[in-house]
Amino acid sequence: MKILILGGTAEARQLADRLVDAGHEVITSLAGRTSGPMLPAGSVRIGSFGGIAGLVAYLHIAGIERLVDATHPYAEQMSANAVAAAQSSGVPLVRYMRPAWVQPMDAHWQIVGTPAEAAASLPANAVALLTTGHAGLDIFLARDDCHFVVRVIEPPEFEVPRHARLLLSRPPYSLNDEMALMEREGITHLVTKNSGGGQTAAKLEAAQRLGVTVVMIARPSYGPAREVADIDAAIAALEVGA
Structure with a gap:
């Protein structure tokens, strides 16, 4: 066939x-x-x-x-x-x-429908680990009252502003590495999409353990x-x- x-x-x-x-x-x-x-x-x-x-x-x-x-x-x-x-x-x-990821009972997720809603949900002075890929990056980076760690596999076609740091890496990621990253960067919010699968799921457990708010863009x-x-x-x- x-x-x-x-x-x-x-x-x-x-x-x-x-x-x-x-x-x-x-x-x-x-x-x-x-x-x-x-x-x-x-x-x-x-x-x-x-x-x-x-x-x-x-x-x-x-x-x-x-x-x-x-x-x-x-x-x-x-x-x-x-x-x-x-x-x-x-x-x-x-x-x-x-299969999509399912919110644990004791985890703090904010479920939103679009990148624009996700960006708007961030409080001023948030330090966000952004793992949503290239689409819609400009929407988040327009929030110059927040700081972003932008994790992508390939660099974007534009230079990120001063209130953002580019982190180029490829999954999978371990729980220890995700926790170390969040602690080192002082992450308050994890912004992600409900991609499912195991290669990037450790960030959710790391956020839960550290009390980091997850802003989840629905499928x-x-x-x-x-x-x-x-x-x-x-x-x-x-x-x-x-």
Whole structure:
């Protein structure tokens, strides 16, 4: 079976490896935003499709039999395009969505809907560890009455202002390292997205132990698709179609 995986996550790599081992022809598409990405088994395609029409054309030209959306839970536009392209092309779509994090009973989370709401929720003089990626950075950095530690894998295309410090690093992160970072920087607020998974979950436990407030940006809504939460379920869904 010929399968296109919209990837960029650890789960997408794991799924591609399993499918290739099972004898399927797998192409993983990466957006190309990260330099030196970890590559999965099978073929790799890097770059944009050119919207819904471009993705539909690619599905037909490449003879794709199954489409998997295994992008980041906040890759809203790509997920929406996958739904529309699957409906237009007739190619069955499976969405591989890692389970969301659940707020512990004794943790202090503020759940908001957008980066703008997250930025507005910060009190003056907050010291925030910002782990939301590149999208919407300008919204937070406009708060010059706060201090930010901006943790990203790749540097942004602009110089961060004086009230922010850039921290370039790649997950996974350990609990000890996260606690040490928060204590060293005097972090009062952790601003993050509910990405789920284990690679970056330690920051939540570190915040809970240190009494740091978590400002959690909720997940977006997704269009209709057959959704699974683990690799075995994804493989089973692909075998029978959507």
